[in-house]
Each structure stands twice: as structure tokens, then as C-alpha cells.
Amino acid sequence: MDFLIFKAPMLMVQASLDGILLGILFALIAYGMALQWGVMNIINIAQGDLVILGGYIAYTIYLWGIHPAWGVIISPIIMFFVGWGLYKLVINKVVDRDLFISILATFGIAIVFQQLMNFIFGADVVVAQSEYGTTMLFDNSVTLPNSKIFSAFISVLYAIALVIYMRKSKLGRAIRATAQNARAAKILGVDTEKVYAATFGINAALCGIAGALISITLTLHPYVGLPYTVRSFMIVIVAGLGNLPAVAVSGMGLGLFEEFADYILGTEFRIGAVFLLLVLILVYRRFKLSKKREYLK
């Protein structure tokens, strides 16, 4: 049974497409994480919880009778301000400190967010209905939910828009300058405080988009944020900071890896396999670094 996938080639196609579509969504979340990690040197443990909050915003408008797909516009706008506020309230106090302090701080934020979402939206698992239907390929043997195709399309669209914005706009250039060397950027007149706040806001907005997409493709619950944090962390570790194409490839790779691990190792090892891969990659990186002696102090 374990190797069913090799007996039925259509399953291979199904698994690959499922993996890639899901991977693109993960890549969007990971890109936000890579951005603010690169600029501010903060590992945001609350990343997944920002995603879920974004999802709940889309779910709320769905309850009001508006189509949840509008969430991909409304949710990032609200989430941008949530991110900005969060920066002003907490993150600006830990931004220059040790990485450990920022991990603790964002871990605290994650807990507060979970409890708040539980308090406001309740502990029930919820879904928003997009009613987008299904695309069937190869005589119905491969089925793709249109909501997943939609979410991958929107993710790609936003990612391209963001890349262009980063290249062309003044703020984008300021963000990139700050990422390269915050002190030098400051000396040259960049308001790094504002750049940091904007970066955190943009990250939260990306989470908002991803959350809205998750509300129509998967399920929402106040306590399911952590797996998204772990996956985006993993993608960023593999791809490195500030490299969007690598993040996209690594996201899709992770999606594929997960799907195939499910078929070959069994569903119970799906998430375990992701962690195992993370450990292997970290060990490999460390091995490479020790050869280069770059990080010897």
C-alpha cells in the first residue's frame, strides 16, 4: 500500500500538483518572514498566528455575506496596520537586541494572539465557502479544487507586485538599503524606524493575504498557527534571506516533499519528515560553514 503512488501514475500527477499549489501559498508566508528577518534580524514566531488572524478577517467578512475572496484585499490592509501597531508596541523595543529576546517576544505575541482569537472568534473550527468548484483533468482522475488554483494565482500576483515595489519605490529601496546595512542607511538619511515599522506591516499584510486564502482552501482555528510558522521558517532556512526566487522554489519543494512523504512514508510521518529535513539541512549548512570558517569568532 505504501508504494501505491508508483503503481498509479495519475497519483503522482495529483500529488505533484497538490504539493506545488500548497507550496506556493507557503512561499508567500515565508517571503514575509524572510523579508523582516533580513531587514530587522527578527525571527517572528507569531508569523503563523498573523496568518490565522488574517484568515479570521476574511471569515468575518464572509459571515457578513461578502464573498471571502475579497479577503485578499481587505485582510492585508487591516493586517498592515496590525503589524505596524505591533511594531510600535513591542517589536521596536527588541529590534536591536539579541535574537533570543526577539524570539521570546514574538513567542509571547503568538500566545496573546491565540488567546485573543479564541476569545473573539471562539474555539470552533471554521471554514469560509468560495463555491469555486473543481477542475478535472485526465478524465477525472486528477482533481484540482479551483480555490487552490485561485490561491496560488493570487500568491504569485502579490509576490510579483511586491518585487516590483521593492525595486521601484522609494520605501522599497529604503528597505533594501536598511537590510544591507542599517547604520549606513541611517547616516544617509533613511528613517530606519519607519522602515522597520513598514517592513513589519508588509510582513503582516502578506500573512493577511495568505490567511484569507487559507480560509477558503483549508480550515481555521485559533491554535493552528504554529505549523505555518515552522514551515515558513524551514523554507527561509533553505532559501536564505532576501532571495525571492529561492523562497518560491523552496516553498514548492517543501510542498512536493510533504505530499510525496505522505505517500511513501505514510501520513503519520508527513510532518515528521519535514522536521527531519530541517535537521538535515541545518547539519549540512553547519558542515559547509565550518569549512568556510566564516562564523568563527
Added chain:
Amino acid sequence: MNKIAKLFVTFFSAITLALVSFTSSFAKVEGEYIVLGSAISLTGKYSSNGVHTQNGYNMAVDRINKMGGVEVQGKKYKFEIIYYDDESNPKRAAQLAERLIKQDGVHYMLGPYSSGLTKAIAPVTEKYKIPMVEANGASRSLFTKGYKYLFAVLSPANQYLEVAIDLAVEKNGGKGVKIAQAFEQDAFSQDVRLGILDAAKRTGSEIIIDDKLPKELNDMAATLAKVKAVKPDVLVVSGHTKGALTAIRQISEMKVDVPMLAMTHCDAAKLSKQHGKKSEFALCASQWHKNLSYKDKFFGSGKKYAKDFQKEFGYDPPYQSAESSAALLVFKDAFERANSFDRDAVRDALVDTEMQTFYGNIKFGPGGQNVAKPMILFQVRCKGDDCENRVVAPTKWASDKFYHPIPKWSERS
């Protein structure tokens, strides 16, 4: 700064001391009140079901008190419950159980919500020999540990979906069927799985997919793709509300055709409301349904209970509330038969319980589980966009005929 800190410490210790001495003045029986204790999930991930449980308890306390209370040695007593919020956290639940028993002097306990939390509390109540009647811990492992003070009014988890397999075999002309199953990796779902394994063995059925879903997972696409490829006769899914919602979403999106789909937690997930027509024909295990014909003198019938509950709390009672109310009826009955407040006398009376409540018959087996009440199965049926849970098994209470096989997606509107 230091002085202020000291002041704070003194202030808080004074308050704590005052609280401790105040609360410990509560005892098992205080004046005309019999005090019960319960740690319950009012916050955290189980908070919705925790509240259903609490509402069930409160409803029964009010009703019993209003109808004359509990008569012990010719004197009338009323029920009162001390609640603490366990934050859906097993460690906290165990601490609170200890606190209820040692500080608040509670001698009789009501269960928390979920198998996991009941498992955390049971060793504590056992240690202090406190009888606990619980209504929301169905895991089989609770009843195999030899606990003497634990009593559950509900049917154990392994019975949840056994009936569904029997039904599938019956529809297959008595021959074994091919089963595909996906269960979350938690105590409850794995117990449901054990039940299916037993049923498969008994009926000569074959299990062709046996996936275990990680707790964090909210995507079953891979499992469902396998199901599409191997075409089983029955698909069984159990993974709490998340599992039920994910399964219906993806089965409908991936157009997975199976003749029979059996699940748990459909009503807790508000499946028929959240997914509407997509959830039609899903078969769901339930502890209770308001249409069952059980009766008692406190709540009348299930329908009457549902009506009163709706009036008081503004929503239809899920089975979690009904079974919680039943727990208090059991306690009342045991106190009156024991005719004493001696813990061991009450415990012995609980052992001999044999009664009917609006929720079902209750009689405890050697492990403390309820052996007198069968599980029921309902099927989601829709009229237009209006979907409803209809009881289809056991046949005694069936309000509708079991619809089998499920029509293919291409034939569904």
C-alpha cells in the same frame, strides 16, 4: 521600589490566605447544599465544548433543585457546583482537581471536557477516593486502568463507528467490505480506530487504507487521492471537528466518490450548517439525539430537554450538554440510594446504578463505562439548502431510512 514590592507580596499573601481559609470552609455538604467540584475548559482550545458541558451541568442543577433536590436521611439537599477553568490544559486540570479536593474540601466530582483532561484528573480523584461521574471522556483507556471511582455516562470511543461497519456489511449482503480509514493521532480517535479494527475482524472486512493524521494537519488531499484510486466501500474519518470539516471540504472539492462515509464530531463541527449540501449523506456517530424515546421525570423526553435548553441558552443542545446533564441525574440517584454522604457508600451506590434518563439507559460496567446505551448514527439529509441530522440507526429510533449508496458527485446537483 523594593518597599513597594514587599508591600505587594504581603498584600497578595494576605489575600491568598484569606481566600484559602474562605474556600476551605466549603465542605462536601454545606448546610443544605451538596457541593460538587469540576475543572472545566472555559478558555483554550476546548472552550466551546467546555461551555456546552457547563451549560449541561447547570441546567440539571437548576432542574433538580427546583424539583425538590436530593433527599438523604429524610432531609432535602440542593446541588451546588464549584467550577475552575482548566484552560484546556491537562496539567492545570490535575492541579485544579487537587485544589478542589484538598482546599475546597469537595468530596464528589463531575468530569471535565475531553478524554485527555479526564485522563489527567482520574488519577487524582482515584488517589483521594473521590467518586467522579464524568460525561465527556470516552477514550477506552479510561476504562481499562482499573479505576474504582470513575463512572462515565457515555459509551466508550471504540463503539462510535462499529455500527457503521455493521451497516455497510448488511448492505453488502452480509459479506465483508473494503474499508479506507483516516484517524487523527490522539487518544480518542485512535480508540475509534480500534473499534473499527475489531468490527473489521468480526465481519471479515478488509482495511485497505489506514492513515494516521498528524494533529497539526489540516490537509487530507493525499489520503483522499489514495481513496479515489483504490475505491473502498466505506470511508471512515475521525479527527475531531477539524477532521470532519476538512474531510467534507476536500471530498467535495476532489469529487471523491465513496458509497458510504462515516465520521465523528459532525454535530460539534456544525457540519450541516458550515458545509450545507456538500455534507449530505455523511453518516455520523453520536452519543445522543433529541428524537430518541428515552424518558425521565426531570426533563421528560429528549425533545422536551432540547426545547428547555434552547429556551435557556439560545441554541440547540449538542450531545455534550445532554450527557453532562445526565451525570447529575446519576449523582442524585446514587445519593438517594446510598442515603448517606459517606464517599464509599455513594461510590457503592454508583456501582449499582441502573436507571433510565432522557439521555439513555445508564448502567456501569466493571471499568466504569456505560454499558446500557448504544451509540446512534445519523445521516445528514438536505431539503433544498436546509440540511438536518436524521437518525438512521439503530432501527428502533430511526426517523429516516439509511440512504445507501451515496450518489456520485456527477449526479448530485
